[in-house]
Amino acid sequence: MTRARTDVGPRFLNADTLKGAWCRMSKLSINNLSMRFDLPNGSFVQALKDVSLDIESGELMSVLGPSGCGKTTFLNILAGFLSPTEGSVTLNDNAVIGPSAERGMVFQQGALFEWMSVRDNVSFGPRMAGRKKKDYMDNVNHLLDVVGLQDFKDKSVYELSGGMQQRVALARCLANDPDVILMDEPLGALDALTREKMQGLVLKLWKETGKTIILITHSVEEALLLGQRLLVMAPRPGRIHKEYRLPFAAAGVGKDLRTVKRDPEFAEKREEILSMIWDMEEEIMGRTEEAKA
Numbered sequence: 001m002t003r004a005r006t007d008v009g010p011r012f013l014n015a016d017t018l019k020g021a022w023c024r025m026s027k028l029s030i031n032n033l034s035m036r037f038d039l040p041n042g043s044f045v046q047a048l049k050d051v052s053l054d055i056e057s058g059e060l061m062s063v064l065g066p067s068g069c070g071k072t073t074f075l076n077i078l079a080g081f082l083s084p085t086e087g088s089v090t091l092n093d094n095a096v097i098g099p100s101a102e103r104g105m106v107f108q109q110g111a112l113f114e115w116m117s118v119r120d121n122v123s124f125g126p127r128m129a130g131r132k133k134k135d136y137m138d139n140v141n142h143l144l145d146v147v148g149l150q151d152f153k154d155k156s157v158y159e160l161s162g163g164m165q166q167r168v169a170l171a172r173c174l175a176n177d178p179d180v181i182l183m184d185e186p187l188g189a190l191d192a193l194t195r196e197k198m199q200g201l202v203l204k205l206w207k208e209t210g211k212t213i214i215l216i217t218h219s220v221e222e223a224l225l226l227g228q229r230l231l232v233m234a235p236r237p238g239r240i241h242k243e244y245r246l247p248f249a250a251a252g253v254g255k256d257l258r259t260v261k262r263d264p265e266f267a268e269k270r271e272e273i274l275s276m277i278w279d280m281e282e283e284i285m286g287r288t289e290e291a292k293a
């Protein structure tokens with residue numbers, strides 16, 4: 001049944017009209033971003049150096065790189081949790097100077113209120129924003145449908161599996177109607193099968209909401225599947241090493257992702273990127289050994 005959802009604002013329409021309907025134009029500009037952590041012993045870590053890029057509305061970007069290359073630092077700066085030592089981030093020409101509902105975050109785990117019901121978790125943002133229940137409940141119910149949790153809405157979060165908890169986290173993030181969704185290893189703690197299902201859900205949400213999504217992952221396969229743009233970062237100092245524009249995310253929407261993975265181009269890119277990261281890890285190990293000698 002098609003229901004009018006004008007009560008919850010123009011971007012929250014029913015599933016039939018979802019496609020692109022939540023999309024608000026947004027442009028994220030990252031300009032010469034550097035982040036240096038000064039350590040108590042007088043030395044420092046250059047976590048990021050001169051990172052610049054523009055991310056257009058509705059882009060799905062995955063970020064990959066060896067441990068310590070600054071992925072989380074990068075995301076935390078975009079979220080407004082950290083201030084860069086140099087450079088700036090703007091969203092729609094407004095400087096990012098702290099956390100804001102326009103930039104939603106989905107963590108690997110542990111960011112839900114375990115004692116609350118699924119529905120109360122998903123409606124948390126609108127409630128905290130002081131919105132009237134009648135204005136947001138339709139949308140919350142709709143999001144519960146979208147992530148497949150309608151039958152679990154009265155359960156407490158601690159009663160759910162890890163995959164279901166991440167569905168709650170995605171719905172809770174969307175309930176705030178952010179311009180940009182930042183995901184830090186959101187599927188990293190899930191078993192392989194659940195992870196694959198959740199990758200499909202991320203693609204579905206991306207396609208249906210038109211949101212800009214930036215996702216950090218340690219998995220080359222996941223970065224290829226969920227990266228319309230894929231950023232490979234290099235460490236010491238953390239920087240952009242290479243960027244890809246890929247067809248797999250668009251091809252994977254609504255499909256069995258194993259079919260996408262069987263594409264010879266997918267396998268070729270996976271090998272290329274694995275070797276790239278392997279070489280970086282080897283170089284780091286080499287430098288560490290040299291420093292010890």
Ligand SMILES: Nc1ncnc2c1ncn2[C@@H]1O[C@H](COP(=O)(O)OP(=O)(O)OP(=O)(O)O)[C@@H](O)[C@H]1O
Binds near residue numbers: 071
């Ligand atoms: N608060 C901090 N103080 C000092 N050094 C830090 C701090 N946060 C991060 N670092 C250092 O900055 C570098 C980048 O860290 P970051 O966590 O961003 O990398 P990452 O690519 O996300 O790593 P991983 O893949 O292991 O999560 C690392 O060398 C890390 O030790």
